[in-house]
Amino acid sequence: MKFRRSLSVAAAVAVATPVALFTAAPVFAAGTSTAQAQNQPTYAELEKAAADAKKEYEDALAAEEEGRKTLEATLAALDSDTHPLKAATITADKAAKDAADAEAAADTAVKDAEAAVEAAVTDAEKAEAQQALEAAEADLAEATEARQEADATAGAARTALDDARVAAVREYGKLKTALDKALEAEEAAEEALGAAKECVREDGLTALAVGLPSKVVAGTTVDFTLRVTNGSGRTLSVDPLAFVHVDGEPGGVKGSLEVKWSNGSGWNALDGSRPEHIAHIDTMNPGEHSDVKLRMKVASGAGAADAFALFAADASDAYKPCVLGPMNRYDFELLPADSDPGTVDEADPGKPGEDDDKRPDTAGKGTGTGTGTSPQGGTSKQTVQTVRTSATDTGGTLARTGTSPALAPLGIASAAAVALGAGTVLLMRRRKAADNA
Numbered sequence: 017m018k019f020r021r022s023l024s025v026a027a028a029v030a031v032a033t034p035v036a037l038f039t040a041a042p043v044f045a046a047g048t049s050t051a052q053a054q055n056q057p058t059y060a061e062l063e064k065a066a067a068d069a070k071k072e073y074e075d076a077l078a079a080e081e082e083g084r085k086t087l088e089a090t091l092a093a094l095d096s097d098t099h100p101l102k103a104a105t106i107t108a109d110k111a112a113k114d115a116a117d118a119e120a121a122a123d124t125a126v127k128d129a130e131a132a133v134e135a136a137v138t139d140a141e142k143a144e145a146q147q148a149l150e151a152a153e154a155d156l157a158e159a160t161e162a163r164q165e166a167d168a169t170a171g172a173a174r175t176a177l178d179d180a181r182v183a184a185v186r187e188y189g190k191l192k193t194a195l196d197k198a199l200e201a202e203e204a205a206e207e208a209l210g211a212a213k214e215c216v217r218e219d220g221l222t223a224l225a226v227g228l229p230s231k232v233v234a235g236t237t238v239d240f241t242l243r244v245t246n247g248s249g250r251t252l253s254v255d256p257l258a259f260v261h262v263d264g265e266p267g268g269v270k271g272s273l274e275v276k277w278s279n280g281s282g283w284n285a286l287d288g289s290r291p292e293h294i295a296h297i298d299t300m301n302p303g304e305h306s307d308v309k310l311r312m313k314v315a316s317g318a319g320a321a322d323a324f325a326l327f328a329a330d331a332s333d334a335y336k337p338c339v340l341g342p343m344n345r346y347d348f349e350l351l352p353a354d355s356d357p358g359t360v361d362e363a364d365p366g367k368p369g370e371d372d373d374k375r376p377d378t379a380g381k382g383t384g385t386g387t388g389t390s391p392q393g394g395t396s397k398q399t400v401q402t403v404r405t406s407a408t409d410t411g412g413t414l415a416r417t418g419t420s421p422a423l424a425p426l427g428i429a430s431a432a433a434v435a436l437g438a439g440t441v442l443l444m445r446r447r448k449a450a451d452n453a
Contacts (some may be wrong), residue, residue, distance in 0.1 A: 220247030
C-alpha cells in the first residue's frame with residue numbers, strides 16, 4: 017500500500033505596541049548536517065506521508081462508519097423473528113419445550129403405573145399393572161430420547177444465531193482496529209511533519225551590508241550592497257530580509273529615507289514601515305554568494321537622527337521549509353544637509369547578543385518585489401541577478417562576519433516611537449514556512 021511506504025518514510029518528521037518590536041525570541045531546532053539529511057526523508061516525502069496517512073484515516077473512518085451501520089442492521093435482522101436463524105431457534109426451542117412436556121407426561125405415567133402395581137391384589141391385576149408399567153417405561157425412554165434430541169437441535173440453533181452475531185461484531189472489530197491504527201499512523205506522520213516545520217538556525221547563512229556608511233548627509237544618495245552568502249553545507253532557496261528605518265519616525269508615512277533594491281533590470285522600493293523579503297534566490301549552492309544592490313536616498317530636509325538597518329537571510333531546502341540565518345543590525349547617523357561628516361567608515365554589524373534573533377514582523381505576501389514575503393522555493397517575478405563565488409572569497413569588509421549586538425536596549429528604544437507591524441519577524445518567517453507546507 018502506497019500509504020504504508022510513505023509512512024515508513026515519515027517514521028524514518030491593528031498595529032502592535034511599539035515595544036513588541038523585539039519581544040518574541042525564537043526557539044530553534046538543531047540544524048541538520050548534509051550527512052544527516054541524506055539519511056532522513058525530505059520535506060516533500062513527509063508531506064506526502066502525512067497526506068497519505070490522512071487519506072488512509074479518512075478511508076478507515078468511512079469504512080468504520082459503514083461497518084457500524086452494517087453491524088447495527090445485521091444485529092437488528094438477527095433479532096427479528098423472520099430471520100431464518102432466529103426463526104429456526106424459535107422453532108427448535110418450541111420443539112424442545114414440547115419434548116420436555118412429553119417427557120414429563122411420560123414420567124408421570126410411569127409413576128402412576130408403579131402405584132397401580134403396588135395397589136394390585138390379585139395375580140391377574142398384578143400382571144395387568146406390570147404390563148402397563150413396562151409400556152409406560154418404554155414410552156418414557158422414548159420421550160427422554162426425543163427430548164435430548166430436541167435440546168441438541170435447539171442448542172445448535174442458538175449457537176448458529178450467536179455465531180452469526182459474533183461474526184458480525186468481529187467484522188466490525190476489524191474495521192475499528194484498522195481505524196485505530198490509521199489514527200495512530202496519521203498522528204505519527206503529522207508529528208514528523210510538524211518536527212520538520214520547526215525552524216532551524218544556520219549560522220553559515222549570512223546577510224552582510226557592504227558599503228553602508230556610518231554617517232549619511234541629508235539630500236545625498238548612497239549605493240551599497242547586501243551580500244548573501246551560503247556558508248552552510250546545504251543547497252538552499254533564499255529570501256534576503258531587509259529593513260531600514262529612522263528612529264522616531266512613525267510607520268505608514270513617508271519618512272526621511274527612501275530605499276530601493278535592484279533586481280538587475282530595475283529598482284524596487286522598500287515599504288520602509290516593516291521588514292520585507294527581497295531578491296528571491298531560487299538555488300544557492302554551498303559556498304556561493306549573491307549580491308543585491310541597494311540605493312538609499314535621504315530627504316534634503318531630514319534633520320539629525322539615528323537610523324538602523326536589519327538584514328538577514330531566510331531560506332528553505334529539501335528537508336526544512338524554515339532555515340534562518342543570523343540577523344545583523346547596522347546603526348548609522350543622519351546628518352543635516354550641508355554637514356561635514358568628516359572621515360566616514362562603513363557601518364559595522366555588532367557582535368551577536370542574546371537578542372540577535374528577535375525580529376520585527378512583516379505583513380502581506382508578495383513575489384520578492386519588495387512588497388512582502390516571497391514564497392521560498394518558488395520563482396520570484398524579479399529574481400536578483402547573482403554573483404556566485406566561493407564563500408571564502410570575501411575580502412575587505414566581508415571578513416567581518418559577526419552578527420548584531422544585543423538588540424533589546426536599542427530595539428526597544430527605537431520601537432518606542434515607531435508603530436510597526438504586529439508580532440515579530442520570527443512569527444512571519446514561521447507563517448511563511450507553514451504556507452509553504
